[in-house]
Amino acid sequence: MDHSLFVKICGLKTGHDVDVAVASGADAVGFVFSKSPRRIDVETAAKLCARVPEGVLTVGVFRNEALEDTRAWAQDSGVQAIQLHGSEDRAYFDALAGGSWTLLRAAAYDDPGLRFGDMGEDMLLLDAPVPGAGVAWDWSAVPALEGEKWLLAGGLTPANVRAAVEAARPWGVDVSSGVEQSRGVKDPALITAFIQAARGTRD
Numbered sequence: 001m002d003h004s005l006f007v008k009i010c011g012l013k014t015g016h017d018v019d020v021a022v023a024s025g026a027d028a029v030g031f032v033f034s035k036s037p038r039r040i041d042v043e044t045a046a047k048l049c050a051r052v053p054e055g056v057l058t059v060g061v062f063r064n065e066a067l068e069d070t071r072a073w074a075q076d077s078g079v080q081a082i083q084l085h086g087s088e089d090r091a092y093f094d095a096l097a098g099g100s101w102t103l104l105r106a107a108a109y110d111d112p113g114l115r116f117g118d119m120g121e122d123m124l125l126l127d128a129p130v131p132g133a134g135v136a137w138d139w140s141a142v143p144a145l146e147g148e149k150w151l152l153a154g155g156l157t158p159a160n161v162r163a164a165v166e167a168a169r170p171w172g173v174d175v176s177s178g179v180e181q182s183r184g185v186k187d188p189a190l191i192t193a194f195i196q197a198a199r200g201t202r203d
């Protein structure tokens, strides 16, 4: 069992799905603000953030948005963390640092020369090259990230997450497609199953 594994459920759109993720033990919930079947508007994100209890991190997910839009949407929705998935550079990260947000940097696992902290991030998310596509990769090909706060993502499901954790030994995991019944529509039973499987608490 791995009670300490950090688990983030991404791309939530409804209050019920947020409640299920929280009740099932998620450490973080993600809301997508950029182009995606999971995109929600700022008002919806604010309502979803308001029902998340203290201790569970609310994360806004962005990809190549204008800096001022990212800042405004994060502020207006009330997310506690900003996850950046595009070609945002160090200046972009620096402009958001020093605020109250935890910064997550998403990078493709095969990004050459990848090193934790290069963008000043607080957490690194190691993903497949296309985010949110449910595409798995060779999780044993993880760069040296031992001891860092890094999340494994990309094609994880309730069926494969435990093996992936054992192969890659991440600090945490992140999932979207693998807990959906159809693209962009979450399945509450899969959310619960994923969290239990990730931590090895499933029967």
Ligand SMILES: O=C(O)c1ccccc1NCC(=O)[C@H](O)[C@H](O)COP(=O)(O)O
Residues within 6 Å of the ligand: 010, 011, 030, 032, 034, 035, 036, 037, 038, 061, 062, 063, 085, 127, 128, 130, 131, 132, 133, 134, 135, 153, 154, 155, 156, 174, 175, 176, 177, 178
């Ligand atoms: O989910 C999206 O559609 C998305 C769109 C734009 C930027 C990021 C996006 N998702 C980011 C995530 O955190 C996903 O959970 C992560 O890429 C893993 O996705 P999946 O392979 O579907 O589990």
